[in-house]
Amino acid sequence: GENVEQHPSTLSVQEGDSAVIKCTYSDSASNYFPWYKQELGKRPQLIIDIRSNVGEKKDQRIAVTLNKTAKHFSLHITETQPEDSAVYFCAANSGSARQLTFGSGTQLTVLP
Amino acid sequence: EAQVTQNPRYLITVTGKKLTVTCSQNMNHEYMSWYRQDPGLGLRQIYYSMNVEVTDKGDVPEGYKVSRKEKRNFPLILESPSPNQTSLYFCASRAAGSSYEQYFGPGTRLTVT
Numbered sequence: 001g002e003n004v005e006q007h008p009s010t011l012s013v014q015e016g017d018s019a020v021i022k023c024t025y026s027d028s029a030s031n032y033f034p035w036y037k038q039e040l041g042k043r044p045q046l047i048i049d050i051r052s053n054v055g056e057k058k059d060q061r062i063a064v065t066l067n068k069t070a071k072h073f074s075l076h077i078t079e080t081q082p083e084d085s086a087v088y089f090c091a092a093n094s095g096s097a098r099q100l101t102f103g104s105g106t107q108l109t110v111l112p
Numbered sequence: 113e114a115q116v117t118q119n120p121r122y123l124i125t126v127t128g129k130k131l132t133v134t135c136s137q138n139m140n141h142e143y144m145s146w147y148r149q150d151p152g153l154g155l156r157q158i159y160y161s162m163n164v165e166v167t168d169k170g171d172v173p174e175g176y177k178v179s180r181k182e183k184r185n186f187p188l189i190l191e192s193p194s195p196n197q198t199s200l201y202f203c204a205s206r207a208a209g210s211s212y213e214q215y216f217g218p219g220t221r222l223t224v225t
Contacts, residue, residue, distance in 0.1 A: 108125050
């Protein structure tokens with residue numbers, strides 16, 4: 001089955017700096033790669049996703065890049081703000097039912 | 113309001129006492145899943161269902177059961193809970209088709225002593 005690895009597990013940045021979280025996947029048939037944000041005590045919520053037919057997607061301060069050849073994708077957050085502090089999960093679809101396999105999460109802390 | 117609901121939100125129980133966590137969605141979604149979240153391990157899928165009466169094992173199904181008798185409901189059953197099932201559980205649903213976006217419930221914090 002699919003295996004998704006996510007790094008780093010924790011990341012601290014100064015407010016205004018950029019943050020990058022990286023994930024690798026194993027199933028070359030995967031074609032959908034979402035990123036979820038989970039604030040403390042809350043449920044995960046989708047913040048951005050990318051499909052395999054594009055290499056980059058942006059939405060205001062967040063962007064995701066995908067390298068299908070290397071089987072890795074990354075989340076980029078620019079001009080970080082304290083409210084960006086949360087756990088971020090990457091995921092990839094897999095299997096006959098196209099279920100999502102999640103990475104282990106990255107705790108992002110934005111220091112004021 | 114479109115939503116996924118779970119009950120109870122918090123549960124403390126003892127080893128061996130059967131329990132059920134309910135999950136319901138009002139979006140007419142075909143797909144529903146259960147995940148457990150543990151520190152450092154992310155979200156791991158327990159079971160999923162592609163439609164009524166169609167269920168399949170995820171990555172960590174041992175010790176759990178599910179049923180899908182109605183499209184909107186997908187209960188998670190622990191027939192003999194053990195302390196290693198202490199975790200945060202999320203139910204999620206999504207529509208069939210090309211959109212894979214999952215909508216998560218609020219979570220159930222389960223402690224088994």
